[in-house]
Each structure stands twice: as structure tokens, then as C-alpha cells.
Amino acid sequence: MPDKDELIIETQHLSFSFSKGKAVLEDINLQIPKGAIYGFLGPNGAGKTTTIRLLLNLLKPGGGQIKVFGEPIKDHPIHAFSRIGALIETPSLYEHLTGFDNVWITAGICNIQKSRVLEVLDIVQLSSNAHMHVRNYSLGMKQRLGLALALLSSPDLLILDEPTNGLDPNGIIEIRELLLHLSRDHGVTILVSSHLLSEIEKLVSHIGILNLGKMLFQGSVKQLQEIRQGKSVIEIDTDQNSVAMKILTDHQQEVKQGAVLIEVKYRDKYQLAEIAGLLAKAGLAIYRIQLIESSLEETFLSFINN
């Protein structure tokens, strides 16, 4: 069993700027536990790719520290890279070569056997197109080939920047299942950045929300669900809404008048039955009582807009 407390990636007060006085990242404290699938969310220009480039030692931080596998990445990058598979932005592919050649080149550099090349091509379902020139690949095929390169060294940590870009719904599902399999059955820790909120929701165990270079939220999906739950309301409509509001206020419910209907802050599933009972007991006719849950998108937007 993986040690859940062990942090595979940890940054402390990480900051970065391309030019003086214009911070791209400020005080980023990433904490990615072993075995987690960490969804890195943020709008375009939030600083996700810059953070990933810093984690991979492709940029030098302006301040703070980056630890990967418990060690500062700048001290032992080659040792760390032997355990990391990465896909940054668009895949780096030699389009004049075949898919096989592309994977073989990386295998040659990393001293990996040919059998593993065939294996990863099979994993990303490109075996039948392995000897086709990459310039003839579709966007989705290129993305899968990029993923094959990242998987080649059987890494302990996968860092994927927008891995589902250009994939059709089937492709997205396949990649999701592959990542879930790698995490569940092989204990691979995965950092995946995406702007596809619905996709992230189905995949990750932890979430980090970044905007304008600042970390707005970081925690488990459970913690985010609690926040989402806090933003959910029960909408109520009766024949006498003012009486209903008084009854609910008297019974310690957080009630407010919405645009049209009464809104009660949602606590738990038993609350609905309780409210319905109170209103019925008071002889009010209930026209509507409905739980309006905050979606991840709304929660995300509320973080960004706040």
C-alpha cells in the first residue's frame, strides 16, 4: 500500500516571473501525495504550464523550493527524470518519422528495450499505425503517441499538461481509464492539468485551482465536495412563502428570499424531509422543493471570480 502521507511533489513558496516586477506565479505551495491523481485547474494564462515547466526543471524559479520524490529537483534532475514521464503542451514529435521511430528514439536515449516500445504503442492503441509517418497522424493519434512517450519508462510520476487535447469522446474515455488503471493498479502518481472541468471531476482524487498565478484552492475531491455542498441550496415554493420563511427561520434554517423562490442553505439529505414535514404540518401547500447543487464548474467559477 502506498504511503498516503508521502508527498511526491512539494513546492514551498514557489514564485516565478518572466520579467522583473511582473509575477507569473506567487507563493505556490503544491502538495501532491503519493498515488494521487491531482487535477490542476485554471483558466488560460493562470500559470499551469509555467508551474509544470518549473516542476520539470525547464525554468528556474524566482523563489521558493521544488521537491520531487522528496529531493530538490535542481540537485538531482536526472535521477528524478528516470522516474518521471511528462507530456508538456503539444507532444514533441518528429513528424518526418514513424510513430515507432519516435518512441524508439526516446527508448534509445533512456536505454529501454524494444519490447517496451511495442508495449506502450499497444497501450495507446497505435500498434497498427506504428509504421505510419507521424505527419499523417490525426491530432488525437499524436496526443496518444505523446502519451506513449510519457509512459515509456514505466514512471512513478506522470505529469500531463492537457492530455486530452484533440481527443474525441471515446479517446477521452480511453485515456481516463488508462490513467485510472495506472493509478489504481500501479500506484502511479499523476499530475494532470486541464481546462475540461467535467473530465477532471471524473478522474482526480485531488484538485488544485490556480488563477493569475495564485493558488485559490488545494485539497481532496472530498474537501471540494464539502465546499460545493456549502454552496448548494434548497429552492422552495409554497402558497404562502412569507409564512414558510418564518417557520423555517424559527427552526434554525438559513433562509433567504431568492429572486422568485425561497432559498434554504443545504446541509444534508435529511434536511429536505425535515423541511417538507414542517411546511406540511403548518398546512402550507408545497408547489416545489428542490435541491440545487453547485456544479464543479460553478464552484470553480466562484473561486476564480472571488
Place this chain on the structure above:
Amino acid sequence: MKLFYTELVKLKNTFALWLTLFGALFLPLLLFTSYLFEAKEFLPAPNVNPWYDYLLRTFNGCCFFSLGFILLIIGQILNIEHKANSWKHLFTLPVSRDKLYFNKLALVFAVIITFFLLYFIFAITAGHLLGRIDPPLGFSHGAVPNGYILRFLLDFFVSIIPMIILQYWICIRLKNLVTSLGLGLFGLLMGLLLKNWDHIIYLPYATSFQMLNYKETDVLNRQNFYWVNAVYSCLFLALSYKDFGKRFQG
């Protein structure tokens, strides 16, 4: 060695490979057709070995034309990485930047050496062919002066090493092939314009022009020539290596 082989694989189906072959063929073919169709112009005096005159033209062609091909070949080789946007991928693999830098440089030198070997193989083969097709040209009577060729090749290669390293650095840094090639051609043009300048030896892109009209009996200021090129080579190598290792972000 495996790393070098991966560099070779990247050359498959590239323009750089064809350029090495056809660039090396270009001038020998031009000389061959000139000798063939204007044979009277090139008839040697009695008891004169025609190879010397023929090789002098080959050497001058090498000084004038081959450098453009060399710049283009270096640009094409580095453009493979820029086009694939692959530096960022290579820098996240468990291999040191030193190895990446020197393997790529070794490939550049290997391709350039292949270019010159092919150039002279084609030129000498063309000479022998001319000797068979048009015996009065005298190529089948005189012996090929191998020592003369080797001495030229050594001096010429030494003269272009600093330029190769400098151009390699420029091509790593500039993603745009036209810009890097333009800078290299500008350097060559300056070298050509200033070729009679007293201190021309200090201009890296111009040293090869000192080899024009290279005579076997020439006694150049050889020691100074080797020293200047050795110092420039070491300097450019150290600077570009440091830049690649510490500052280049891909």
C-alpha cells in the same frame, strides 16, 4: 553510442541528408561538365600533371560554395529539434545536457566530414571518368596527388571548425532557420569582402577564404593559423556549451 545512433535515426527522410549527398555532388558535376564540354580550355601543357590544376579548381569551389551548404546542413540538423519542439522533451529525459549537446555536435561534424569525403570522392571519380572519356585531358596519365589533397583537407577543416561551432550555437539559439542561415551567410559575405585584410585570420567566418588558390608549396603562417583556430574553437565550444547547459530552456 546508442545516443549517437538515435541522432542518426532523426536524419531519416530529412532534407539534411539529401543536401549532404547532392551538395557534395554539385561542384564536381559542374567541373565535370565544364571539362567535358570545354575540353580545349583545359588541355594541359606537355609533361604537366592535370590533376593539380583540376584539384585547385576543386579546392577553390570548396572554399566558395561548400560553406553555404555547410551552414544549411547545420541549420537543417538543428531545425529537426525546433520543428518537433522537442528540446523540452529531451530535457525531461534521464540524460545529461552535456550528452545531448556533444552528441548533436558529433552528428554535425560527422555529417560535414561525410559531405567533404563525398565531395572529394565525386571530384576524383569525375577526374578519372574524364580521363577515360577524353584522354587528351591527361587524367589517366598523371597520378592523383593524394598528399596535396590531404594537406588541403586538413588545413581547410581546421579553418572551418570555429565557424561550425559558432553556427551550431546560433542554430540552437535561433528557432528560425532563415534567421540563423542569414546570420551565417552574412558572416561569409563579410569574410569574402575583407579577405585581403591583414587581420582576416581573426574573423571566424573568413579563415576558409585564406585557402583560396591553395598551392602545395605554400608555406603559410601555419603555426599562427592553427593557434587562432584552436583558441576560437575552444572559446566558442566553452561558451556555447555553458549557454546550452545553464541558460537554454528549449
